[in-house]
Amino acid sequence: MSDGTTDARRPQVAVLGGGVMGETIVSALLQAGWAPEDVDVTERSALRANELSERHGVRSCDSNAKVARRADVLVVAVKPNVVGEVLAEVSPVLRPGTVVVTIAAGLPISFYEQRLPEGAAVVRVMPNTPAVVGRGVSVISAGTHAGAEDMALVRRILAATGIVVEAPEKDLDAVTAISGSGPAYAFYLIDAMAEAGVLLGLSRDVATTLAVGTVQGAATLAQQGGEHPAILRERVSSPGGTTVAAVRELDAHGVRAAVVAAAEAARDRSRELGAEYAG
Numbered sequence: 001m002s003d004g005t006t007d008a009r010r011p012q013v014a015v016l017g018g019g020v021m022g023e024t025i026v027s028a029l030l031q032a033g034w035a036p037e038d039v040d041v042t043e044r045s046a047l048r049a050n051e052l053s054e055r056h057g058v059r060s061c062d063s064n065a066k067v068a069r070r071a072d073v074l075v076v077a078v079k080p081n082v083v084g085e086v087l088a089e090v091s092p093v094l095r096p097g098t099v100v101v102t103i104a105a106g107l108p109i110s111f112y113e114q115r116l117p118e119g120a121a122v123v124r125v126m127p128n129t130p131a132v133v134g135r136g137v138s139v140i141s142a143g144t145h146a147g148a149e150d151m152a153l154v155r156r157i158l159a160a161t162g163i164v165v166e167a168p169e170k171d172l173d174a175v176t177a178i179s180g181s182g183p184a185y186a187f188y189l190i191d192a193m194a195e196a197g198v199l200l201g202l203s204r205d206v207a208t209t210l211a212v213g214t215v216q217g218a219a220t221l222a223q224q225g226g227e228h229p230a231i232l233r234e235r236v237s238s239p240g241g242t243t244v245a246a247v248r249e250l251d252a253h254g255v256r257a258a259v260v261a262a263a264e265a266a267r268d269r270s271r272e273l274g275a276e277y278a279g
């Protein structure tokens with residue numbers, strides 16, 4: 001289908017599942033210039049559906065089939081265990097040319113292609129929660145029938161959420177372990193640093209401000225400075241100073257090994273989710 005750049009109207013997008021990530025995608029669409037009337041969101045609970053309509057001005061309802069009928073782009077944003085039943089609802093009413101975008105962890109593109117009409121364009125995406133402030137990372141993989149225009153349209157939808165990177169589907173479990181789940185590791189570190197500050201006698205407010213600002217500054221420096229993180233770490237470490245004393249403790253407590261083990265566990269869980277629900 002066209003990516004809409006030459007269309008008089010933007011493609012009609014339906015987001016199935018208005019939870020944490022579904023709502024983030026709704027906001028991204030609005031920021032990217034979609035009109036609220038061109039965005040549908042579905043929810044199981046009427047209360048949550050109304051909340052989304054009131055907050056964003058978009059249409060909301062509890063019928064996936066109803067919104068799928070008019071969608072040019074269908075974004076599947078429910079939990080992996082619900083994807084099968086949602087596809088069974090929408091597949092019979094999907095129009096030819098509708099692009100199906102999924103953000104569910106673990107489930108392979110083949111899972112969708114087997115359940116959707118022959119030739120359906122599927123794009124698998126792994127976003128992350130900083131998308132809500134426009135600083136997310138999304139990795140996109142094309143399904144068998146997703147063409148360059150479909151991928152350009154998906155990039156356009158995700159543009160307001162942050163960086164978009166294309167990768168082959170075989171990398172998606174690893175991607176999920178690093179950027180999908182990764183914000184939780186960063187929040188874990190920020191929380192631990194803030195707690196340490198409180199232990200050392202700082203007020204909680206000051207400790208949290210220092211921890212958040214430091215992690216944010218370090219990430220910006222790593223991104224913009226163009227230098228390897230190990231070099232940046234060395235630059236903080238004065239000979240015989242405080243930082244080497246601290247990093248020795250991180251090594252002694254196996255923090256680097258723990259990060260690697262955490263990422264392996266996330267990758268393995270992503271594979272398991274695929275096997276569990278895709279069968």
Ligand SMILES: NC(=O)C1=CN([C@@H]2O[C@H](COP(=O)(O)OP(=O)(O)OC[C@H]3O[C@@H](n4cnc5c(N)ncnc54)[C@H](OP(=O)(O)O)[C@@H]3O)[C@@H](O)[C@H]2O)C=CC1
Nearest residue numbers: 017018019020021042043044077078079080103104105127
């Ligand atoms: N959170 C994250 O950081 C990331 C999540 N993902 C993926 O995004 C997907 C959604 O995750 P997340 O937003 O965290 O989960 P949430 O539970 O916050 O959102 C899912 C939403 O879908 C609703 N829902 C359940 N069943 C249906 C249905 N049949 N039709 C319509 N809506 C339904 C749920 O309602 P109810 O609560 O009433 O069941 C809930 O509000 C998952 O597949 C996850 O793997 C991907 C990357 C990052």
Ligand SMILES: O=C(O)[C@@H]1CCC=N1
Nearest residue numbers: 104105176180181182
């Ligand atoms: O925890 C999860 O399963 C989802 C996928 C990546 C981040 N959150």
